[in-house]
Amino acid sequence: xxxxxxxxxxxxxxxxxxxxxxxxxxxxxxxxxxxxxxxxxxxxxxxxxxxxxxxxxxxxxxxxxxxxxxxxxxxxxxxxxxxxxxxxxxxxxxxxxxxxxxxxxxxxxxxxxxx
Numbered sequence: 001x002x003x004x005x006x007x008x009x010x011x012x013x014x015x016x017x018x019x020x021x022x023x024x025x026x027x028x029x030x031x032x033x034x035x036x037x038x039x040x041x042x043x044x045x046x047x048x049x050x051x052x053x054x055x056x057x058x059x060x061x062x063x064x065x066x067x068x069x070x071x072x073x074x075x076x077x078x079x080x081x082x083x084x085x086x087x088x089x090x091x092x093x094x095x096x097x098x099x100x101x102x103x104x105x106x107x108x109x110x111x112x113x114x115x
Contacts, residue, residue: 012101
């Protein structure tokens with residue numbers, strides 16, 4: 001239920017995932033249309049791997065540089081470390097597509113009416 005709410009409230013977000021410490025997707029939502037995320041290795045893409053390392057080192061959310069969001073084109077990933085008493089135990093990740101993010105912001109802020 002929290003994943004559904006997050007995606008509904010997060011303009012441009014396409015997926016929400018639980019990612020293990022070794023960088024593999026363990027759970028994701030929605031599953032339909034994103035079957036390729038099952039066991040996706042985020043560390044195989046240098047931009048994603050670097051962002052996971054920054055999130056782990058800082059203990060804070062980290063935003064990637066531009067990457068390809070599968071099925072949606074250019075965008076970025078947001079990774080937030082899951083912190084426990086033993087340190088970082090994994091990550092919550094979300095992929096955002098630029099076109100959907102910008103179109104959603106335009107609708108929410110009613111920018112077209114101003115120009």
